[in-house]
Amino acid sequence: MLYPWQESLWQQWQQLLDQERLHHAILLLAPAGSGREALARQLSKTLLCSNGVTEPCGVCHSCRLFEAGNHPDYHQVAPEQAGKQIGVDTIRKCTRLAVETSQLGGQRIMQIDFADAMGEAAANALLKTLEEPPAGCQFILMAEALDKLLPTINSRCNKWRLAMPDEQDTRRWVGRQLMQDVKLEIVRINGCAPLATQAFIEQGQDIRYGNLLSAFAAFLQPPHLGLQELVGMFAKEGHHSLSWVSYFLVDCLKLQQGAGSFLVHSESLPLVQQAAAAVTSPLLMNQIRKANALHRQLDTHTGLNTELLIMDWLMGFMPQPKL
Numbered sequence: 001m002l003y004p005w006q007e008s009l010w011q012q013w014q015q016l017l018d019q020e021r022l023h024h025a026i027l028l029l030a031p032a033g034s035g036r037e038a039l040a041r042q043l044s045k046t047l048l049c050s051n052g053v054t055e056p057c058g059v060c061h062s063c064r065l066f067e068a069g070n071h072p073d074y075h076q077v078a079p080e081q082a083g084k085q086i087g088v089d090t091i092r093k094c095t096r097l098a099v100e101t102s103q104l105g106g107q108r109i110m111q112i113d114f115a116d117a118m119g120e121a122a123a124n125a126l127l128k129t130l131e132e133p134p135a136g137c138q139f140i141l142m143a144e145a146l147d148k149l150l151p152t153i154n155s156r157c158n159k160w161r162l163a164m165p166d167e168q169d170t171r172r173w174v175g176r177q178l179m180q181d182v183k184l185e186i187v188r189i190n191g192c193a194p195l196a197t198q199a200f201i202e203q204g205q206d207i208r209y210g211n212l213l214s215a216f217a218a219f220l221q222p223p224h225l226g227l228q229e230l231v232g233m234f235a236k237e238g239h240h241s242l243s244w245v246s247y248f249l250v251d252c253l254k255l256q257q258g259a260g261s262f263l264v265h266s267e268s269l270p271l272v273q274q275a276a277a278a279v280t281s282p283l284l285m286n287q288i289r290k291a292n293a294l295h296r297q298l299d300t301h302t303g304l305n306t307e308l309l310i311m312d313w314l315m316g317f318m319p320q321p322k323l
């Protein structure tokens with residue numbers, strides 16, 4: 001099943017399928033939380049179907065195997081753990097399967113979710129197969145953005161970008177799914193990706209996000225109370241909470257520079273105003289930079305003392321003792 005914002009891209013693919021002009025390696029650029037897997041599955045199912053050309057018939061042996069998750073010629077590659085790299089061994093296994101004959105006599109599909117999680121060795125292992133594509137083998141790669149992929153991989157693929165609905169459409173769609181009002185700022189911090197926004201609310205992250213922002217804005221006021229509790233909230237929420245507050249601090253900076261109509265947090269204006277009045281622009285810029293660096297650091301290195309590092313960053317908002 002496809003989502004409404006995927007229809008137009010799907011129609012373009014259907015046209016290529018109809019004309020037998022689909023490239024052997026598709027690269028789908030779309031954020032996580034866009035439902036991109038559904039689009040890749042629809043294409044795979046159609047290619048594998050013994051009856052349909054531009055649409056899976058849903059009744060043939062292949063379609064039934066696909067729906068049951070047992071199709072022997074449909075191979076999905078993903079990191080073993082979310083957020084981790086796809087190893088070179090995983091890609092080698094995939095390229096071996098790519099040159100074998102199909103079990104059902106049709107095509108073989110190699111779907112690489114999170115292609116941007118391939119390390120350099122893995123990407124290089126894939127490259128050779130992409131350069132000399134085996135007959136009857138379709139590659140479908142998915143990634144968030146081009147800049148996270150090796151240029152040599154990019155250049156071998158036919159690239160498609162899945163456009164996200166605009167923020168109002170996303171808000172309406174998520175609102176209908178959950179039967180509740182959805183704040184635009186929640187849509188925005190989720191990059192307008194509808195499924196990401198929906199999951200954010202379903203998991204109660206929107207409420208925890210609101211609590212964290214309130215506690216953070218209060219802490220920014222002298223005499224900077226509640227440091228320990230705030231560190232606890234950040235640590236419990238994980239690294240992405242640093243990107244949340246980074247959006248918030250950028251809003252404070254925009255307000256100070258008179259760009260108040262472009263705020264992400266348009267629904268939390270009082271909080272932004274309060275914080276913007278308490279922190280100077282140079283300090284804001286410095287702390288935003290540090291928050292982004294810390295986020296990257298925590299993402300790439302395990303075993304760091306998260307609480308200590310976050311506390312250190314938060315203390316950067318407090319007046320420094322004179323020596």
Ligand SMILES: [Zn+2]
Binds near residue numbers: 048049058
């Ligand atoms: Zn079928």
